[in-house]
Amino acid sequence: MKTVCIMGGGLGGLMTGALLAKEGYRVTVLEKNHIIGGGLQSFRRGEYLFDTGMHVFGGMGANGQIRRICRYLGIEDSLDIEPRCDTLMDADTGERITLPFGREAWTKKWSRSFSSKLHVDGIEDTIKGYLDRMYDITQQEPLFHMRPTPEDYVLPDTSTTAKELIDGLTDIPLLKAALSYLVVFYGGHADSPALLHSLISCAHIDGTYTFRNGSLAFAKLLAGVIEAAGGEVRNGEAVTAVDTAGRRVTAVHTEAGTYTADHYVSDMPIARLLDMVPEKAFSPAFRSRIGSAPYTMSAMTIFIGLKPRTLSYNREAYFSGHTDADMWRMEECAEERWPNIVFALPCEDKENPGYASTITAVCPMSYDAVERWANSRTGHRPDEYYRWKERMVQQAMPLIEPIGFEVPLKEAIAFIDAGSPLTIRDYYGTPRGAMYGIHRSSLNPMQSSLSPHTRLGNLYLTGQDVNFHGMVGTSLTAILTAEAIAGHNVIVNKINDTIWKQ
């Protein structure tokens, strides 16, 4: 039986491991944290359950990519998920709009709302044209549509930016701002590719979901696939060094021991991997490419526990922002007027169905805001940092409070906790606490997509730094990585076979 050692037990590592386990490989996953999952980690505070880095995701509709993968892995029936809808709130005017999912319903609701507000003809055509264009752009990524990658596959054209795509549709600033709200799911800047915007937006508009019993449950399902095939997932085992000889990895070290395998996969941030391999293992050009890569925005996450039966639960996911917020620089603003925008997700109280038990609010923030405490560690930060964090939480609350329109949110809150960009940096090991790994830019396509293959014949890359991030992006990259080992299109063809047999 061929063996694979995977460094990092986040979504990328676990999904790659599960796919390879299905292919008959014996997989060992080494995860530095005591809880597996990386961004899939959940934590409990008393009775309250919070997700840390996987709040909503696409790909779970009847024919969605993640649902198909789960069916192939045999874990579809164990998924405990529910659909969500988006509610956009203007924090200054109090206006709100709730968008249903599905291409047609989404278009109709936007059109009705804008037609009555702006009294301009042709809004429905503009929005429809926007969706058609985005769905067209996604055709460049065969795997997004679960199509095998042709031998003569040409890398997608990423020269058009998302901002150009939206600016080209309309001159109406309000419509442009509204159509760009999903930028929050990739931390877009003016140079972000239209391809990235289209993949994220289409996956979301086709239907977005949340885990009812915490995202960690999904990590455990993937770990279960690995273990059922004779593999193991070892938490609390940080990789400290990777040995190489010639163009091959020969061993991986943790403080607890040494691991050898036929193949090695890294799900760690690529910058972290480069710190662990001998200098000569990678070319100076590759090191400089990764060393100079820009990172996506970070965030402050606010975890709110609610008193029982105070706030009703309606499956809405809230985007709350200031009218004048620049969506292409949403994390950048003067500290005293932070945040520009907040994504807030209430979750249902299992004991009291119909009521929310928690709200998790992800507030885009630049890592620059915490750089002054960069040398501190979790649990050992200076008092000044905690005072600053408390101030930032209070500043964000006016954007979260409108969620409690039927009851003043302040009266419903049992406790508030928060994590800063330093928390993300230290838990996941991501440089600059980047939410979505390396920033993709139309100006620098070379940095925007890496191959799962490396110059070391038995070392492969997976995870959000390689290609795309999030539930859909990281999982599709996992297929590419697993196929780099198991064979071109081997897995995608089997996933499609599973569908046809239904």
Ligand SMILES: Cc1cc2nc3c(=O)[nH]c(=O)nc-3n(C[C@H](O)[C@H](O)[C@H](O)COP(=O)(O)OP(=O)(O)OC[C@H]3O[C@@H](n4cnc5c(N)ncnc54)[C@H](O)[C@@H]3O)c2cc1C
């Ligand atoms: C606050 C926040 C909210 C988000 N919300 C969403 C969302 O709602 N929907 C969505 O689709 N995406 C969301 N994302 C993005 C999503 O979490 C990531 O794209 C995804 O989890 C990336 O998976 P990964 O495996 O590439 O990385 P990770 O999940 O970071 O996994 C990497 C793993 O490597 C481990 N590791 C690092 N160094 C070592 C070492 N030396 N030895 C062993 N292990 C090591 C880490 O501990 C980690 O477990 C969010 C991210 C953040 C930060």
